[in-house]
Amino acid sequence: MGSKLTSRKTDYSKWYNEIVVNADLAENSAVRGCMIIKPYGYAIWEKMQAELDKMFKATGHENAYFPLFVPKSLFEAEEKNAEGFAKECAVVTHYRLKNDEDRPGKLKVDPNAKLEEELVVRPTSEAVIWNTYKTWIQSYRDLPILINQWANVVRWEMRTRLFLRTAEFLWQEGHTAHATKAEALEETRLMNQVYADFVENYMAIPVIQGTKTASERFAGAEETYCIEALMQDGKALQAGTSHFLGQNFAKAFDVKFATSEGGLEHVWATSWGVSTRLIGALIMTHSDDNGLVLPPNLAPIQVVLIPIYKGEEQQNEIAEVASQMKQALESQNIRVKFDNRDKFKPGYKFNEYELKGVPLRIAIGPKDLENKTVEIARRDTLTKTIVSQEEVVAFVSSQLESMQEDLFQKALDFREDHITEVDNFDQFKTVLADKGGFISAHWDGTTETEEAIKKATKATIRCIPLEPAQETGACVFSGKPSNQRVFFAKAY
Amino acid sequence: MGSKLTSRKTDYSKWYNEIVVNADLAENSAVRGCMIIKPYGYAIWEKMQAELDKMFKATGHENAYFPLFVPKSLFEAEEKNAEGFAKECAVVTHYRLKNDEDRPGKLKVDPNAKLEEELVVRPTSEAVIWNTYKTWIQSYRDLPILINQWANVVRWEMRTRLFLRTAEFLWQEGHTAHATKAEALEETRLMNQVYADFVENYMAIPVIQGTKTASERFAGAEETYCIEALMQDGKALQAGTSHFLGQNFAKAFDVKFATSEGGLEHVWATSWGVSTRLIGALIMTHSDDNGLVLPPNLAPIQVVLIPIYKGEEQQNEIAEVASQMKQALESQNIRVKFDNRDKFKPGYKFNEYELKGVPLRIAIGPKDLENKTVEIARRDTLTKTIVSQEEVVAFVSSQLESMQEDLFQKALDFREDHITEVDNFDQFKTVLADKGGFISAHWDGTTETEEAIKKATKATIRCIPLEPAQETGACVFSGKPSNQRVFFAKAY
Numbered sequence: 001m002g003s004k005l006t007s008r009k010t011d012y013s014k015w016y017n018e019i020v021v022n023a024d025l026a027e028n029s030a031v032r033g034c035m036i037i038k039p040y041g042y043a044i045w046e047k048m049q050a051e052l053d054k055m056f057k058a059t060g061h062e063n064a065y066f067p068l069f070v071p072k073s074l075f076e077a078e079e080k081n082a083e084g085f086a087k088e089c090a091v092v093t094h095y096r097l098k099n100d101e102d103r104p105g106k107l108k109v110d111p112n113a114k115l116e117e118e119l120v121v122r123p124t125s126e127a128v129i130w131n132t133y134k135t136w137i138q139s140y141r142d143l144p145i146l147i148n149q150w151a152n153v154v155r156w157e158m159r160t161r162l163f164l165r166t167a168e169f170l171w172q173e174g175h176t177a178h179a180t181k182a183e184a185l186e187e188t189r190l191m192n193q194v195y196a197d198f199v200e201n202y203m204a205i206p207v208i209q210g211t212k213t214a215s216e217r218f219a220g221a222e223e224t225y226c227i228e229a230l231m232q233d234g235k236a237l238q239a240g241t242s243h244f245l246g247q248n249f250a251k252a253f254d255v256k257f258a259t260s261e262g263g264l265e266h267v268w269a270t271s272w273g274v275s276t277r278l279i280g281a282l283i284m285t286h287s288d289d290n291g292l293v294l295p296p297n298l299a300p301i302q303v304v305l306i307p308i309y310k311g312e313e314q315q316n317e318i319a320e321v322a323s324q325m326k327q328a329l330e331s332q333n334i335r336v337k338f339d340n341r342d343k344f345k346p347g348y349k350f351n352e353y354e355l356k357g358v359p360l361r362i363a364i365g366p367k368d369l370e371n372k373t374v375e376i377a378r379r380d381t382l383t384k385t386i387v388s389q390e391e392v393v394a395f396v397s398s399q400l401e402s403m404q405e406d407l408f409q410k411a412l413d414f415r416e417d418h419i420t421e422v423d424n425f426d427q428f429k430t431v432l433a434d435k436g437g438f439i440s441a442h443w444d445g446t447t448e449t450e451e452a453i454k455k456a457t458k459a460t461i462r463c464i465p466l467e468p469a470q471e472t473g474a475c476v477f478s479g480k481p482s483n484q485r486v487f488f489a490k491a492y
Numbered sequence: 493m494g495s496k497l498t499s500r501k502t503d504y505s506k507w508y509n510e511i512v513v514n515a516d517l518a519e520n521s522a523v524r525g526c527m528i529i530k531p532y533g534y535a536i537w538e539k540m541q542a543e544l545d546k547m548f549k550a551t552g553h554e555n556a557y558f559p560l561f562v563p564k565s566l567f568e569a570e571e572k573n574a575e576g577f578a579k580e581c582a583v584v585t586h587y588r589l590k591n592d593e594d595r596p597g598k599l600k601v602d603p604n605a606k607l608e609e610e611l612v613v614r615p616t617s618e619a620v621i622w623n624t625y626k627t628w629i630q631s632y633r634d635l636p637i638l639i640n641q642w643a644n645v646v647r648w649e650m651r652t653r654l655f656l657r658t659a660e661f662l663w664q665e666g667h668t669a670h671a672t673k674a675e676a677l678e679e680t681r682l683m684n685q686v687y688a689d690f691v692e693n694y695m696a697i698p699v700i701q702g703t704k705t706a707s708e709r710f711a712g713a714e715e716t717y718c719i720e721a722l723m724q725d726g727k728a729l730q731a732g733t734s735h736f737l738g739q740n741f742a743k744a745f746d747v748k749f750a751t752s753e754g755g756l757e758h759v760w761a762t763s764w765g766v767s768t769r770l771i772g773a774l775i776m777t778h779s780d781d782n783g784l785v786l787p788p789n790l791a792p793i794q795v796v797l798i799p800i801y802k803g804e805e806q807q808n809e810i811a812e813v814a815s816q817m818k819q820a821l822e823s824q825n826i827r828v829k830f831d832n833r834d835k836f837k838p839g840y841k842f843n844e845y846e847l848k849g850v851p852l853r854i855a856i857g858p859k860d861l862e863n864k865t866v867e868i869a870r871r872d873t874l875t876k877t878i879v880s881q882e883e884v885v886a887f888v889s890s891q892l893e894s895m896q897e898d899l900f901q902k903a904l905d906f907r908e909d910h911i912t913e914v915d916n917f918d919q920f921k922t923v924l925a926d927k928g929g930f931i932s933a934h935w936d937g938t939t940e941t942e943e944a945i946k947k948a949t950k951a952t953i954r955c956i957p958l959e960p961a962q963e964t965g966a967c968v969f970s971g972k973p974s975n976q977r978v979f980f981a982k983a984y
Contacts, residue, residue: 030566030623031559031611039554039639046555062531063538067523068613068644068660069582072589074522076599086589090561091601092613093585095648097564097578107568109583109610118601119523121560121584121613131522141835147531152560152644156587168560343633 005355007289012233019283020162023292023356026279033160033167037276040356043300044279045170049150051202051297052172052274055194061146061174066128068152069119074127078252081126084219088156090121090167121154126220126271129175130249137177137267139258144187145177163280164237164492171275177267179257181246184268185223188244191272192225195240203278204295204408205229205285206415207239208438208487210463215447218271222246228462228487230415231284234436236462236489239281242272280492285411286380292357293380295407296400303329303396304353305338308346308365315342318364321389325362325374328393334400354379359403360396380407421485428476428488432457438489442482444475453477459488497847499781504725511775512654515784515848518771525652525659529768532848535792536771537662541642543694543789544664544766547686553638553666558620560644561611566619570744573618576711580648582613582659613646618712618763621667622741629669629759631750636679637669655772656729656984663767669759671749673738676760677715680736683764684717687732695770696787696900697721697777698907699731700930700979702955707939710763714738720954720979722907723776726928728954728981731773734764772984777903778872784849785872787899788892795821795888796845797830800838800857807834810856813881817854817866820885826892846871851895852888872899913977920968920980924949930981934974936967945969951980 005022006014020026025041028034037045053063069092076082096113100106122128129147136142154168174191178184192209199205207227217224221243229239250256250266257267286293296302305326307318319340326336337358339349346363353361361377368374374392377384380403387395418437422428431439443449443461453476454460468484475482497514498506512518517533520526529537545555561584568574588605592598614620621639628634646660666683670676684701691697699719709716713735721731742748742758749759778785788794797818799810811832818828829850831841838855845853853869860866866884869876872895879887910929914920923931935941935953945968946952960976967974 029559030563030620031561034559034561036559036624037557039556042556043554045557062535064531064534065529065537065662067521067526067528068646069523069526071522072599075589076597079597082589082599086591086599089587089589090584090611091586091589092582093601094583095581097567097574097581097583097612099578105568105571107564107574107578109585119582120589128522132528154560170557 005289005291008232015289016280016284017162019287019292019355025283025292026162028162031167033157035162035166035168037170040300041279044282044294044298045276047298047300048202048278049172052198053150055198056148056172056174059190059194061148061176063150064147065149065151066125066132068122070122070125070128072118072120074131075120077127077131078220078249080248081124081220085123085155089123090154090156092119092121122151123153123155124271124273125149125151125153125173125175126245126249126269127253130253130255130269133175133177133267134253134255137255137257140179140260143177143179143257143267144183146174146187147176148172148174161280163276163283165277169276171273173273174271176270177250177255178270179259179265179268181268184246184270185244188223188225188242188270188272191270192227192240192242195242195272195274196227199227199229199239199278199281200408202295202297203282203285204297204404204411205239205281206408206412208463208465209467210465210487212241212463213447213450213461213486215450216460218243220245220248222248226463228438228489229281229285230418230437230489231281231492232414233284234418234490236438236487236491237277237281237284238462238491239278240272240274243270245269245271286407287357290382291355293407294357294359296359296404299357299359300335301337301353301356301358302335302400303337303360303362304349304358305336305362305364306346306349306353307340308363310366314366315340317369318366321369322364325389325392329396332393332397334396360399362392362396378403380410419487422476423473425476428453428459429457432459432488432490436490438462438487440485440487441476442473442484443486444478444480444482446478449475449477453488457490459490462487462489462491497781497783500724507781508772508776509654511779511784511847517775517784518654520654523659525649527654527658527660529662532792533771536774536786536790537768539790539792540694540770541664544690545642547690548640548664548666551682551686553640553668555641556639557641557643558617558624560614562614562617562620564610564612566623567612569619569623570712570741572740573616573712577615577647581615582646582648584611584613614643615645615647616763616765617641617643617645617665617667618737618741618761619745622745622747622761625667625669625759626745626747629747629749632671632752635669635671635749635759636675638666638679639668640664640666653772655768655775657769661768663765665765666763668762669742669747670762671751671757671760673760676738676762677736680715680717680734680762680764683762684719684732684734687734687764687766688719691719691721691731691770691773692900694787694789695774695777696789696896696903697731697773698900698904700955700957701959702957702979704733704955705939705942705953705978707942708952710735712737712740714740718955720930720981721773721777722910722929722981723773723984724906725776726910726982728930728979728983729769729773729776730954730983731770732764732766735762737761737763778899779849782874783847785899786849786851788851788896791849791851792827793829793845793848793850794827794892795829795852795854796841796850797828797854797856798838798841798845799832800855802858806858807832809861810858813861814856817881817884821888824885824889826888852891854884854888870895872902911979914968915965917968920945920951921949924951924980924982928982930954930979932977932979933968934965934976935978936970936972936974938970941967941969945980951982954979954981954983
């Protein structure tokens with residue numbers, strides 16, 4: 001604490017890592033690529049989970065739990081999905097350790113405890129779940145199945161970054177089964193909309209909804225819907241995806257149902273997920289060179305009360321006022337911490353909570369006792385206001401509300417400023433290099449062009465927007481005809 | 493549905509498995525020993541989690557998340573702990589699959605992707621957590637650390653049973669660090685008390701608190717506190733444990749702190765956990781030959797409303813009354829389901845909810861419309877009462893409350909009836925064979941005697957009770973002097 005963060009301008013990536021570590025959100029562990037989510041970071045995840053879980057249940061979903069391990073023979077059943085994840089699978093091959101005769105007190109893998117069939121640590125659960133749905137689904141009466149799972153998954157990524165890309169991460173994965181294509185498509189879109197609502201209303205991050213191109217789709221999906229956000233460094237971040245899986249998994253696992261008309265058909269599937277990666281997006285969207293900035297709706301502590309005093313008597317007088325204020329705020333469901341620790345100075349505490357992104361800080365000193373006031377500082381604007389003690393609850397409530405709105409609006413303004421329509425490839429490269437953000441450009445619809453642009457610029461098509469301005473034009477790269485602009489960007 | 497369960501008398505173990513599967517709680521998966529927790533079973537776990545989590549937070553604990561994998565070198569650092577779990581570890585040795593040239597479309601482990609150091613899938617997280625605490629703890633100011641984790645763990649058990657013993661299970665594990673032995677011991681006892689309160693007040697299962705003998709202790713602990721419950725077949729079930737780990741992990745991971753007096757000392761540790769195993773205890777304590785019986789405090793559905801009608805018009809009339817009733821009950825925070833499915837007959841629904849242990853069933857038929865009444869059936873007693881519609885909310889509230897109490901009292905009466913004081917070994921064997929339950933007997937305090945009794949009878953010392961009647965006597969096996977009775981039982 002006290003030592004300044006690297007500024008965003010100096011080194012955005014370093015700034016990000018310093019916030020994650022110094023704000024006590026997470027840290028690297030002894031296991032390559034796996035992170036430790038510290039209590040403060042986990043408290044944000046719990047708030048996110050609670051809101052998402054409510055939204056899933058409100059749309060008819062139930063939670064369940066499926067095994068961590070996927071037998072290799074199940075994993076490989078849906079070939080595209082298997083191919084997509086094969087290169088990053090942690091594989092369990094043995095089920096026992098034994099004493100190492102050569103190194104007393106140490107252990108080694110027991111060669112006699114080799115598994116007959118290797119187990120893949122789930123990178124995603126379609127395989128193990130569809131192998132189960134096979135026994136759950138016989139008739140149209142058994143449909144739809146609307147299940148969500150909160151779980152850990154493992155993808156052996158080579159380059160990892162805290163929250164953004166880790167070998168193990170926490171997520172939720174929805175897996176639904178439907179009698180018709182139309183119903184499955186509706187579910188796919190509904191859940192993408194749920195994600196958009198959550199990310200915009202709770203995380204205060206504006207998103208663009210769209211679909212992925214064939215090459216950016218989830219392995220095994222026929223269509224991938226997504227929400228795309230824009231970070232302060234001009235790079236995009238995929239914040240959530242919702243997949244229409246067609247009948248691919250039903251065919252791979254032979255899941256058929258008797259229709260109400262007496263036929264026998266393969267079941268239609270969706271899957272959708274968001275992960276702890278969202279915390280990375282949260283940090284990168286709102287935070288500043290002083291540290292984390294948290295939207296009030298997700299802040300574990302919304303208001304911190306800090307006493308400023310000399311001597312025990314004054315501390316006690318202030319503590320009485322602060323405790324009453326805490327109670328009054330809590331009665332309005334506001335999350336409050338009263339930091340009355342004597343071993344730290346007020347300035348140290350100010351820094352700490354600024355770094356940790358607590359939305360509002362209330363300081364109470366001897367003068368405030370006299371005047372029946374407090375000083376309230378707002379984390380996003382860094383403004384300070386003297387407020388009479390009587391009006392604290394009303395002031396805090398309205399500031400929390402407006403801060404939530406202002407953070408969204410600020411991020412939206414930034415995003416809108418960073419969508420640039422571009423009509424030739426030179427301009428494409430210049431905008432990408434100088435300004436970043438989303439580039440709205442015509443594309444001829446081929447994977448070849450997409451690949452060529454990616455190779456030349458590192459920009460990918462983030463999405464084909466759901467609500468495009470229908471307009472004809474020429475592909476920014478090939479010059480071939482196009483009737484819709486798509487969004488390109490460099491991305492996390 | 494409809495087909496009767498095996499009775500407890502005929503085959504207790506079969507009865508248990510049938511309830512788990514037929515009440516839609518869980519089922520076996522394609523992965524040996526790993527279960528699928530189905531939505532209804534998971535909803536019970538969610539209720540349990542929510543209450544426990546509140547209790548942990550109320551006692552000052554925070555949640556965090558540590559990696560799934562433990563590098564072998566960390567795993568083996570605390571030797572007793574490592575030895576205790578080495579024989580049941582799932583081990584990740586590779587991080588990639590590749591195409592199998594010999595079997596087109598299939599995958600095999602890529603021999604070039606062998607990990608330099610094997611990773612153990614956590615059977616418990618002391619090692620990975622204490623390796624982390626090492627960097628978090630420098631001074632007495634950093635203590636105590638009071639952290640809990642909700643997670644999945646893997647223990648490669650050879651004989652598995654749904655909920656009771658599975659290769660993967662869900663649990664919470666608390667891991668705390670303290671400056672003094674006294675504080676760590678206080679924490680150990682506090683969390684055992686929290687478990688006792690939860691299990692008695694929410695699960696309606698009476699427990700005996702005690703400590704384990706040296707041979708039954710957690711691997712690496714200096715003292716293990718536990719809560720022991722009694723199942724209807726007279727076998728005991730360990731429902732939760734809280735361990736005083738002394739300085740063992742601090743020494744293994746070299747975790748020292750500067751004391752306030754300027755010294756340097758090893759940190760004191762505790763860990764404590766309960767798991768999805770508790771759901772097995774819940775089932776076996778209260779259920780009957782008709783199916784599951786759930787205590788209202790944990791029932792996902794507390795009241796089910798079932799309409800009895802002929803024709804659409806009658807269905808609509810009843811639905812109106814039922815919907816209003818549902819709303820009135822929900823306004824009192826009662827969890828209600830209105831099952832208005834037309835494709836199933838009332839009798840089928842009655843069976844289904846009886847099997848699923850829903851505490852109260854409200855049936856509304858045409859006569860009830862006329863008389864402004866309903867019929868309310870209580871799951872535990874199978875009694876039916878005609879209640880006027882006006883009084884439904886009050887009646888339901890009081891019945892849910894009394895059912896919660898009655899279930900506990902019934903289980904307590906059974907448990908008290910099944911604690912038998914025994915003073916010689918012949919009697920010990922007879923009681924164990926004919927009656928089961930807890931045997932309260934004198935023990936000479938040696939591991940030899942404990943082992944000899946276990947070998948002769950399969951009974952183990954479940955615990956040394958916390959509140960013993962101090963009395964001198966002679967060991968039931970060796971005749972040597974003893975000054976306290978302990979509890980023996982066969983156990984799950």
